[in-house]
Amino acid sequence: MTGTRLLLLPAGDRNTASSRIRVYQLHEALLRLGIASRIGLDGLDGPADVLFVQKRLNADRLAAVAAARAAGTRIVYDVDDLGGALRYWAPEALFEAMLARADHVTTASAEQGEWLAHAYGIRHWSAIANSIDYAPGPPVLPAPRAGDPLRVVWFGNDGNFRLMVPHLATLLGMAGVQPVAVVAGRELGKLRKAHPAVEFHAWTLAGFVPLLQTCDLAVLAHDGDADDRRKGNNRMVTAIHYGVPAVVSDTPEYARSAARLGVAEAVFGDPAGLRRAVAGLRRPAARLAYLRRAQPAAWAAYSPEVAARQFLRVFLGDPDTTPIHAPEG
Structure with a gap:
């Protein structure tokens, strides 16, 4: 070999x-x-x-x-x-x-x-x-942050932020929730103007993981067209690995991964499901319990x-x- x-x-x-x-x-x-x-x-x-x-x-x-x-x-x-x-x-x-x-x-x-x-x-x-992305070592389990606002992050290329847009109203309608987006690409300025309630940051290779870890949850969605729904799960398992529980759309690879990692309750299929999943992870103890279930399984699989x-x-x-x-x- x-x-x-x-x-x-x-x-x-x-x-x-x-x-x-x-x-x-x-x-x-x-x-x-x-x-x-x-x-x-x-x-x-x-x-x-x-x-x-x-x-x-x-x-x-x-x-x-x-x-x-x-x-x-x-x-x-x-x-x-x-x-x-x-x-x-x-x-x-x-x-x-x-x-x-x-x-x-x-x-x-x-x-x-x-x-x-x-x-x-x-x-x-x-x-x-x-x-898992960003040259990982063993899983990272930071101390969950207490208090509001609950920082809820999406990350990815600027062209894929369209997948997050339908869910912004749900998040912004929840008291004490601050949507955050870490975006790679040239359209960051346009996105900031179009969505002023979102805290945007430019993605960098060196700076992404520390920035991710300033957030409490990730919300990740592939519920767009048929090609979007066939996408893989790397952002989900990467967020989890670095200590940020992920709430994910009810799309094939995300749902399959959530079940495999023991966090099926973090899958949402509609606005009510998104509100329920985020609310269920507001408490630091709930986020810590999620990570203790999911991180070992994610490392063993990914x-x-x-x-x-x-x-x-x-x-x-x-x-x-x-x-x-x-x-x-």
């Missing part, structure tokens, strides 16, 4: 969440497991055993895939998003060409894989959940090493363990 040479091609740099989680953290975890992994094509002496391509496609990447395949390299293509978010990285014609060349496709949720199988006829795919072992099964083409169509239970 340690002789297997893995070559990983990220879509973006460490400021891109999916690349940070599904390539850079994966690479570092593989190295800790004793696997010969490297990032990028430069300086490669001879063919790799596996070429892992994360969603971004262009003519040069497809040429590299064709050359690697001709040399006997196993090709794994990672698709962790769908719709417009995917098209940003992979134009349709190139995407179809890549699917035709890939030996295996990985996704961030079972629903993404099922949709690709239906829409494109792919046969060999595995759903591998995102690991640490970078767990994800690396799951990816490694796909890389090695183990017929007894692939495809993995849902996170291990």
Whole structure:
């Protein structure tokens, strides 16, 4: 196993969440497991055993895939998003060409894989959940903050804040609740003007976790269109890991993860459910109890090493363990 040479091609740099989680953290975890992994094509002496391509496609990447395949390299293509978010990285014609060349496709949720199988006829795919973000060590359990206001955070790219907008009225209608948003992207100024009651902050890689930990709860929603509902769970498990309980929409990966982590009561499907879930976690003791249930389970299921072992099964083409169509239970 340690002789297997893995070559990983990220879509973006460490400021891109999916690349940070599904390539850079994966690479570092593989190295800790004793696997010969490297990032990028430069300086490669001879063919790799596996070429892992994360969603971004262009003519040069497809040429590299064709050359690697001709040399006997196993090709794994990672698709962790769908719709417009995917098209940003992979134009349709190139995407179809890549699917035709890939030996295996990985996704961030079972629903993404099922949709690709239906829409494109792919046969060999595995759903591998995102690991906890921001190069985690063991879970962090800060002392819950008492008193009002209850700081309720959403975080993500500016284009996804639309998923939080329908829930702002519910949160702002609750006494003593302050919505907070940590936003990556260029539209922060516009969002501040459009939603003056929300406390906005600009996301930075170095500053995010300390900022997250100034908040009491996270409210995270994927209840938009069909592609939104197929998204993965990384923001949920990341918030929990760093000591911020997450209240999440009743969408497949979030609901599945909440049940797995023992916090099914934190799932909401309508405004009344959101009010109930937030109210149930107002007391510091309730938030602490949530974290004591959820954090060990989240670390056991979503640490970078767990994800690396799951990816490694796909890389090695183990017929007894692939495809993995849902996170291990």
